[in-house]
Amino acid sequence: MPSGGYPDIPGVHFVSATDRPVQRERADYPYRLEVVLTAPRNTSYVLMHGFAPEAFTVQARTRGPLDKIIADDNLEHHVRLRKLVFTGPNGDIKRIER
Numbered sequence: 001m002p003s004g005g006y007p008d009i010p011g012v013h014f015v016s017a018t019d020r021p022v023q024r025e026r027a028d029y030p031y032r033l034e035v036v037l038t039a040p041r042n043t044s045y046v047l048m049h050g051f052a053p054e055a056f057t058v059q060a061r062t063r064g065p066l067d068k069i070i071a072d073d074n075l076e077h078h079v080r081l082r083k084l085v086f087t088g089p090n091g092d093i094k095r096i097e098r
Helices: 045-049 066-072
Strands: 012-017 033-036 056-062 081-089 091-097
Touching: 012 066, 033 066, 056 066, 066 081
Parallel strands: none
Antiparallel strands: 012 056, 033 056, 033 081, 081 091
């Protein structure tokens, strides 16, 4: 969550994030977004998490909320993006690995 987190978004289930505990994936939320970013060059982040990558996984009931997360944070073009995998009930929708 590159900008420090998202407000609660209806229809979105957070599975895991760098600063949140892991939750069980939900079968009734067929859309899944996994994002991995390099560690930010921010002293407070490094003190809390080390140089580990920043990562999060979310699920949604419909595609729209995950498209919004990708667009709002410009994830496809984010300078720290290393991996973005967006899947739906029929497989990959979008996959970027750098």
